[in-house]
Amino acid sequence: MFRKVLIANRGEIALRINRACHELGIATVAIFSDADRQSLHVRHADEAFCVGPGPVARSYLNIPNIISAALISGCDAIHPGYGFLAENARFAEIAADHGLTFIGPKPSVIAAMGDKATAKRIMREAGVPTTPGSDIVASADEALAVAHQIGFPVLLKATAGGGGKGMRAVAAAADLPTAFATAQAEAEASFKDGRMYVEKLLVNPRHIEVQVIADEHGGAAHLGERDCSVQKPSHQKLIEEASAPALDPELRDRLHAVAVKATRAVGYTNAGTLEFLVSGDEFYFMEMNTRIQVEHPVTELIYGVDLVKEQIRIAAGEPLGFTQEDLHPHGHAIEVRVNAEDPDNNFSPAAGTLTTVVFPGGPGIRVDTHVYGGAVVPPFYDSLLAKIVAVGRSRESAILRMERALGETRIEGVKTTVEFCREVLANEEFRAGGIGVGWLPAFLARRAAVVS
Amino acid sequence: MTDDVIATRARALAGALAESGFARLRVRDGETEIELRRAPRIGPAAVVLAPAALAGEPDRAAERPADRAELVSSDVVGIVRLMRPAIAEGQELEGDREVAYVETLGIRNPVRSRGRGRVSAVFVTDGQPVEYGQPLFSIER
Incomplete structure (x- = not known):
C-alpha cells in the first residue's frame, strides 16, 4: 500500500x-x-x-x-x-x-477513451451498441439513403462542426435535401470543410451510466447504473439517482452486462463509467469516463462500497475485495448538486463570500463539501459548492428525505441551486420517474413563461 | 520607525498579503506607511516594500529607488540551490547575477538579483524545498 x-x-x-x-x-x-x-x-x-x-x-x-x-x-x-x-x-x-x-487506468486507455471517434469504434468492435449512423457521405442522395436505413429523425453533422454550426435535425425525407445543402454551406463557410455525416437523432433520451471497476488481476464488476437525466441546457448534470427509476429490468441487465464486457475488452483498470443514451428499449454508448465521477456517492450509498478507497487499493496492486455476486444494491439514493449559480439567469456562476452556510444532517443524509461560513468562492473554478445525498428504502422515501434536507440547508452570500432543485423534486413528472434529458430545459422554459 | 523595524514588519505583512489573496496592502503607523504589492508573476516574483513618509508625498516617495526593498519569491515548486558565494544578509550586490536557482524536475529556474542592492534578509537555506510564491530573499535597492 x-x-x-x-x-x-x-x-x-x-x-x-x-x-x-x-x-x-x-x-x-x-x-x-x-x-x-x-x-x-x-x-x-x-x-x-x-x-x-x-x-x-x-x-x-x-x-x-x-x-x-x-x-x-x-x-x-x-x-x-x-x-x-x-x-x-x-x-x-x-x-x-x-x-x-x-x-486511474493506463495512459493508453485514457487516451483511447478520450478521443470520441476512437472510443466509439473500439466499443462498436467490442459489441457495444453505438448510435447508428454513417461515415462521410458524398451527397444529399447518399445521406437520404442512410437516413432511410437508420430511420428518421436524423442529425446531419459536419465532421468539422461545433457550436451547432453545420448541424441540422431532419424529421422527414422531404426536408433532407434542403437541410443538407444549408448545413454543408454553413460548414464550408465556417470551417472550410463541408464533409458531412449522418447520425440517428434520439429524441429526449435518458442519460443512464454504468459504474464499473476492475483490478489489475482480471477482476471486473459493475456497481449498477445511475440516472443522470436531469441536466441543465448546457448538458451539465444537476440531480442524479441510483438506481435508475422506471427502467425495464431486462434492459438494466443488458446494460450491466455490456458495460462489464466493454471494461474487459478495453483492458480497463480502476473505477470508470460508461455513459449511455437510452431510448425506448434500446441503448447506445456515448462515452467512457476514465475517472471517479462527481455523482459517485449515490452508487456508494446503495452498494456500501467506498469507490475512492477501491481506486487506491487497485492502483496499489490489490485485487478487488469483492466479486459481482457479492454486490447487491439496497434502497435508493439521490444527489443534488448545490452550485453557486443563478437558476433564474441561465445558471450563470457566481463568486463571492459565503456569509451563512448551514448544511443538513440526520439519518440518511451525506454532505460532501469544501465550503464553510465565511469561505470565499473564487471566480476561477467550477461552481460546485456541495453535494447533498439522500438515501432511503425506496425512491419515494429518498426524495422525501432530500426535500427535508434541502429545507434545512441555508447558504447565503451567493445564489445557489438549492431552491430550484426543490421545485424539481416537487414536480409530478420528475416524481413519476423516467424523464429524458430534454425534460429540464422544457421545465425551465415553462417556468420562465409563468414568471414573465 | 527604524529600517530594521520596517523590514521586520514588512516581512510579516508580506505573509499576510500572500494569505489574503489581495493584490495590494497598505498599512499606516504614525509617520510610516508600508505598501506591499503583488508583482506580476513574470520571472521570479517580487513584492515591493515602500516605506514612505505620510507627511510628504507618499506616491513620489515610494518611487525613490533608495527606499525600496524587493522581496524575491519562488515562481515554481522545487528545491532551492544557492549559488556560491552564497547570498547572505548584509551583502552588497554589485549588479545583476544569478544568486540562486530552483530545480523543478531537473530544470533550473534561475533567480536573479536584477541589479544593485543590499541583501536585507535570506529566508531559505540551500537544498530547501520551496513552493510557489515562497519568499527567498529581500533586497534593498
Missing part, C-alpha cells in the same frame, strides 16, 4: 480523497492555488504546496509544479480526482516516468 498520496485537485473531491487516504492510513499532500489558501482541503491534508496563482492553467493544471510537489514530499502516488488532469494521458505518463503511481 502507498505511504503518501498527492491529491491533484481542489474542492469537495480533494476532501473526499483525503478522507479515503486517512482511513487507509495513508498520509496526504494537498496542492492549492493562491486563491485557495484558506480552503478546507489544504487544512485537512498532512502537507500542502502552493502550485500557482488562481487561474487553473498556472496552478491546478501546472504539471511540473504538481509532479515536483509530489517528489519533494516523498509521495508514491497521485490521485487526480475528476476534472483538471484526471483524464490527461500525458500527465499519467509523466507521473509514471517519475516513479509515481497514477491512481
